[in-house]
Amino acid sequence: MHVKRRWSAALVAASVGAVSITACSSPEDKVPSIGYSFENVVNTYNARTVDGAASGARQAFTRVQVGFSYLGPEGDALSDNDIGTVSVVPGDTLTVQYSIAPAATYSDGAPMACDDLVLAWAANSGRFATDRPMFDAASTAGYSDIERIECVPGAKEATVVFASGRSYQNWRALFGATDLLPAHVAARVAGVPNVVDPILAEDDDVVRRIADFWNTGWTLTPGSIDTSLLPSAGPYRVESYTAEDGLVLVANDAWWGNPPQTEQVVV
Known part of the structure; x- marks a missing residue:
């Protein structure tokens, strides 16, 4: 448990550092991937259900499922x-x-x-x-x-x-x-x-x-997700979700706003 918590803290620190570097660097110096960690599980794409509200869906998908x-x-x-x-x-x-x-x-x-x-x-x-x-x-x-x-x-x-x-x-x-x-x-x-x-x-x-x-229908099980059910209207979309590699978000090519400065986020 202590190892996991140190690892999570390190990911958060790395994420903050990566975002800071990306914000002030030239395009060729973009950070290709950052880690984002929080102490919760992501078991659904729907943050509004009872289970979803108790999960980490809202933290994970804020820039995947955008709104007004x-x-x-x-x-x-x-x-x-x-x-x-x-x-x-x-x-x-x-x-x-x-x-x-x-x-x-x-x-x-x-x-x-x-x-x-x-x-x-x-x-x-x-x-x-x-x-x-x-x-x-x-x-x-x-x-x-x-x-x-x-x-x-x-x-x-x-x-x-x-x-x-x-x-x-x-x-x-x-x-x-x-x-x-x-x-x-x-x-x-x-x-x-x-x-x-x-x-x-x-x-x-x-x-x-x-x-x-x-x-x-939007329940997420690592290793067996159907990405056709998970289209994104935000700057990131879900690429994969496995127990080994975590939830992988990548830049959404269909995004019409300012493109994300980091191509990949691993939750």
């Missing part, structure tokens, strides 16, 4: 303008317009769309339930205050309308990093053209299939 915001050093939600823009629509109830950047694309070539926001809302709102919630979400904070989302499947625009009298003060943190998962993957596995239509129609049979995948 990320946590700043003071714990505040900071806007991520690479993903798009957010604006409040004037009116008596809190209404927020989300515009996804035209270039925003997953590493498998599928465009980011308002479908991703609809899936995040459905999964984290707690509104889909029979005898128990269909989605095994760790928290419904903020998402349960949303009355509806206006979204045309595949579109880059979404209008989020909160329920009357239920304005969520920390709304800027919603649809942030690790909240948005690839809805097109969930739709494909569930056998439907998109997740938007059945969710907005409250088709419980189809939504249950989507929820079953959302709950367990």
